[in-house]
Amino acid sequence: MRRLSWLVPTLYILFLMLPIYWLVSMSFKTTNEILGSFTLWPQQFTFDNYITIFTDPTWYNGYINSLIYVSINTVISVAVALPAAYAFSRYRFIGDKHLFFWLLTNRMAPAAVFALPFFQLYSAIGLFDTHIAVALAHCLFNIPLAVWILEGFMSSVPKELDETAYVDGYGFWGFFIKIFIPTIAAGIGVAAFFCFMFSWVELLLAKTLTSVAAKPIAATMTRTASSSGYELGLLAAAGTLTIIPGAVVIYFVRNYIAKGFALGRV
């Protein structure tokens, strides 16, 4: 019984990899092969789909746009969440619990509810179809998440650290930047990872708030799926490329990822 226990995770990972394999293998097939015959791996191996994506600006700009707004969002979210999380983990102030709960409700807010009002709001202030609009809109769920994760990590740092630093003659910001931030560097990495992740995977708001100039890759994909008919190979190649940034950032935080998913509260 114990000996066979490795089978469970192995089978599970196999199950996870199957659809990904199908996507990747399809991205190397020609349209004829996809539609004409059923093959388990590419028979007429081709890079054409990738070449199209890397040479056609409507395609590669999608990736650039997505990466730009995701990066802006991650920086904003973590920067404003740091002092807030510190306040929640160290201070008691009027309404702190209500405020924390209110932040939490925004993490749970369904994007579908906000799509139309967001469109009107960002059009009214002239930010429609800009990267900053999507970055700000994603703050709705990423800031609460970042505050939540960072608060968890900060609460596990003993308060004596703060007090010792003050005794040593540090002012608050000197302590915060020179001592406290390096101490919770892992937590900041995890928070940034989650902001990146949720901004990267979200489509509904990003699509609603952009038309041409800041169009995310995900939206380019949905448009292609409907307008140019059945270019499945191209779609598969575009999909495969969206997996790569996630795989890269996951590699960097692999040792903290389990703790991060527990929101720093294990």
Place this chain on the structure above:
Amino acid sequence: MTTKVENQKGWLFVLPVVILVAFNAVIPLMTVVNYSVQETFGDNVFFFEGVKWFEQVLNSERFHAALGRQLFFTFTILLIEIPLGVIIALTMPRKGPWVSVCLVLMALPLLIPWNVVGAMWNIFALPDIGLLGKTLNAMGIDYNFTRQPVSAWMTLIAMDVWHWTSLVVLLAYAGLSSIPDAYYQAAKIDGASSWAVFRHIQLPKMKRVLTIAVLLRFMDSFNIYTEPFVLTGGGPGNSTTLLSIDLVKTALGQFDLGPAAAMSIIYFLIILLLSWVFYTVMTRGEEN
């Protein structure tokens, strides 16, 4: 745990967060409330309608059906994902080079854009050219998720299990790895069965993270939109039209602003209630 000091300066620290989130949350929510009580025929002319839209939505069969499908979907995926996630976490290696490999591979589905998840499962399950669809049909099972509601539901649930079980695994694993080795050694000396170890050592340690897992999955599955929209588009017919797909159809598809806004508010209140339950459960755990 550290004891907190009374300091109203805390408000200054949280001010940027409050401003940014309020800008994104309060203004749109006010717009929605505004629409929910008015009727419009275009040209920015609005008439006050009171609670008419709320009555209409709450009494409409369409809303009941979407809510029913939503609840069915949420409870089904919870029943599959939570036990499965716990089993996988229990059987995962605790030490050694395979831990990182498992964690990275398992976390991969969580980082794929949601529309790509939908598109990937679409081409994976297509009955004529997809690996899953073709295999099932070759085995003699009549499967076509674009035509049969049952197939569509199976695919939808398989997709969600594929997408999110890893979240449960990672949470449960985080809980398990916080158990000191001494506990296991003590259990071994006492001759405890593996069930006893699970019941009295592992389960209590996982309780907290599993609470997070259940409630996160509950709420996120209530918000699910992109994946089923790309996979089935809510079809065949309306058979996989979940709450948010129905909402977007009403709001952006038909531009029925009033009913859509009323529905948004009802939807949001359900989520708010869930969040409150979540929050009380979480903070109660912290105080103990």
